[in-house]
Amino acid sequence: xxxxxxxxxxxxxxxxxxxxxxxxxxxxxxxxxxxxxxxxxxxxxxxxxxxxxxxxxxxxxxxxxxxxxxxxxxxxxxxxxxxxxxxxxxxxxxxxxxxxxxxxxxxxxxxxxxxxxxxxxxxxxxxxxxxxxxxxxxxxxxxxxxxxxxxxxxxxxxxxxxxxxxxxxxxxxxxxxxxxxxxxxxxxxxxxxxxxxxxxxxxxxxxxxxxxxxxxxxxxxxxxxxxxxxxxxxxxxxxxxxxxxxxxxxxxxxxxxxxxxxxxxxxxxxxxxxxxxxxxxxxxxxxxxxxxxxxxxxxxxxxxxxxxxxxxxxxxxxxxxxxxxxxxxxxxxxxxxxxxxxxxxxxxxxxxxxxxxxxxxxxxxxxxxxxxxxxxxxxxxxxxxxxxx
Numbered sequence: 001x002x003x004x005x006x007x008x009x010x011x012x013x014x015x016x017x018x019x020x021x022x023x024x025x026x027x028x029x030x031x032x033x034x035x036x037x038x039x040x041x042x043x044x045x046x047x048x049x050x051x052x053x054x055x056x057x058x059x060x061x062x063x064x065x066x067x068x069x070x071x072x073x074x075x076x077x078x079x080x081x082x083x084x085x086x087x088x089x090x091x092x093x094x095x096x097x098x099x100x101x102x103x104x105x106x107x108x109x110x111x112x113x114x115x116x117x118x119x120x121x122x123x124x125x126x127x128x129x130x131x132x133x134x135x136x137x138x139x140x141x142x143x144x145x146x147x148x149x150x151x152x153x154x155x156x157x158x159x160x161x162x163x164x165x166x167x168x169x170x171x172x173x174x175x176x177x178x179x180x181x182x183x184x185x186x187x188x189x190x191x192x193x194x195x196x197x198x199x200x201x202x203x204x205x206x207x208x209x210x211x212x213x214x215x216x217x218x219x220x221x222x223x224x225x226x227x228x229x230x231x232x233x234x235x236x237x238x239x240x241x242x243x244x245x246x247x248x249x250x251x252x253x254x255x256x257x258x259x260x261x262x263x264x265x266x267x268x269x270x271x272x273x274x275x276x277x278x279x280x281x282x283x284x285x286x287x288x289x290x291x292x293x294x295x296x297x298x299x300x301x302x303x304x305x306x307x308x309x310x311x312x313x314x315x316x317x318x319x320x321x322x323x324x325x326x327x328x329x330x331x332x333x334x335x336x337x338x339x340x341x342x343x344x345x346x347x348x349x350x351x352x353x354x355x356x357x358x359x360x361x362x363x364x365x366x367x368x369x370x371x372x373x374x375x376x377x378x379x380x381x382x383x384x385x386x387x388x389x
Contacts, residue, residue: 047098053103058070058074070327113326114327116128117319129313130312133312196322200376208314210333214344249307252304273367283295
């Protein structure tokens with residue numbers, strides 16, 4: 001299991017590295033490429049679009065021809081795309097590099113879940129995904145520091161060269177250590193991957209994971225607006241708060257395997273959504289009091305705890321019955337998570353909902369999703385039992 005965890009860690013870090021490492025260089029990139037900072041920030045959306053546009057193809061290839069092809073191909077694409085972005089002389093070339101960085105990162109992102117699903121049972125899968133989530137939480141804390149250190153010696157192009165090196169290391173380690181994990185025998189259902197969309201269990205658990213991802217992405221998006229614009233926090237104060245919250249997320253992620261052993265996955269998932277409920281209550285109280293910090297910060301912490309404890313369990317449940325379509329299922333989950341969160345943030349932004357209201361509503365969405373799963377799964381099991389006679 002240790003080798004698979006190492007390979008999975010190196011696969012999934014490309015996704016947050018591609019997002020967080022270059023942010024400190026946005027003003028310098030804008031100046032060099034003669035673009036506005038808004039145009040450079042648009043590259044974030046293009047990166048996510050690159051992921052969403054290509055992961056289904058990666059899932060199909062992985063299920064038909066093997067996981068290693070997609071892992072090594074994704075790493076190679078990320079290396080080349082990073083070098084394209086590093087050598088960009090205009091915004092169009094930079095966008096091209098960011099799109100294909102997203103494609104490469106997306107391939108390794110879905111392979112992380114796929115490979116672990118191939119080699120671990122459901123209980124160990126939830127534990128492994130929780131630990132991986134802890135690793136992901138480290139990157140947003142370390143990336144700005146690493147980006148600053150690179151900028152102190154090189155210009156912004158050095159950051160994208162560093163991204164290429166990280167991808168090259170990931171690809172090399174996986175080339176040397178990762179064995180093919182694709183099941184040798186495929187069921188007939190594997191030839192009809194879109195049949196997953198007709199599986200009520202898969203769709204319910206997909207909704208659960210997508211709602212949780214939406215909550216954490218809304219938290220990341222609105223926290224600077226709430227703290228800096230709304231409450232007047234300085235950049236240093238905001239950074240300190242985010243470091244503390246990242247520490248909370250890491251601690252919760254690495255403690256979740258112990259909770260799973262003690263409580264079981266159902267109780268851990270219930271605990272996760274209890275944390276979301278308490279977070280919504282605290283944030284609502286803070287909002288009504290005009291931004292009460294003693295309520296606001298514990299609310300943020302509970303959002304982090306809820307996501308860190310529940311995401312791995314929910315992903316494990318979604319992938320539980322997809323052994324012969326694990327890669328395609330992972331790709332579908334990725335697209336649903338990106339689509340729901342992007343649509344939610346765009347829609348509530350268009351409606352003019354306040355940042356705190358947007359976050360509270362996202363937390364309520366996770367609770368409704370959890371209640372839907374808890375209410376409908378027993379009914380589905382009863383219906384299946386009756387159909388079998």
